[in-house]
Amino acid sequence: MIGMTVAQFFDRAISWERAAEVFYSALAEMFVANLAARDIWLKMAADEALHVTLLETGLANLADDERVQALTSHQFDVAESIERELAEIRSEKITTLDDAYELANRLESSEINSVFQMLVLDKLDPDMRSELVRLQFEEHVARLAELRRTFTREERRALSCS
Numbered sequence: 001m002i003g004m005t006v007a008q009f010f011d012r013a014i015s016w017e018r019a020a021e022v023f024y025s026a027l028a029e030m031f032v033a034n035l036a037a038r039d040i041w042l043k044m045a046a047d048e049a050l051h052v053t054l055l056e057t058g059l060a061n062l063a064d065d066e067r068v069q070a071l072t073s074h075q076f077d078v079a080e081s082i083e084r085e086l087a088e089i090r091s092e093k094i095t096t097l098d099d100a101y102e103l104a105n106r107l108e109s110s111e112i113n114s115v116f117q118m119l120v121l122d123k124l125d126p127d128m129r130s131e132l133v134r135l136q137f138e139e140h141v142a143r144l145a146e147l148r149r150t151f152t153r154e155e156r157r158a159l160s161c162s
Contacts, residue, residue: 098156
């Protein structure tokens, strides 16, 4: 989509967050037999739902001139790269908790480092920006670290989907 506007980019970022929520909810169902793993995935899904709310609020608060501002070619390329990465992640087969953990890491690195730092954070008011960064880095990413601490790599590889 050449000529993507900031508002269209926000819409796309919101769709990515919703897709991530669905992904984590599905992981919770895949590992329903292991309450510790299921709980982490449910918390990750809830985090994504909150990200959607923050982005929707940010989009609603954009000034008209910001909404129609075109992305730079670099920003557009990053958006396209994220789309490709998300398509690859969706196509991956998950058979173990380690597969899920590795895909979650891929998802979070593509989403966080690209979308929020590239454009979204610059467009949010300072209070929303602080909240999103706090949620993302203090809580959301920490959940993956919690999973890594709770289950060794060998345990993650041994724990199959339900």
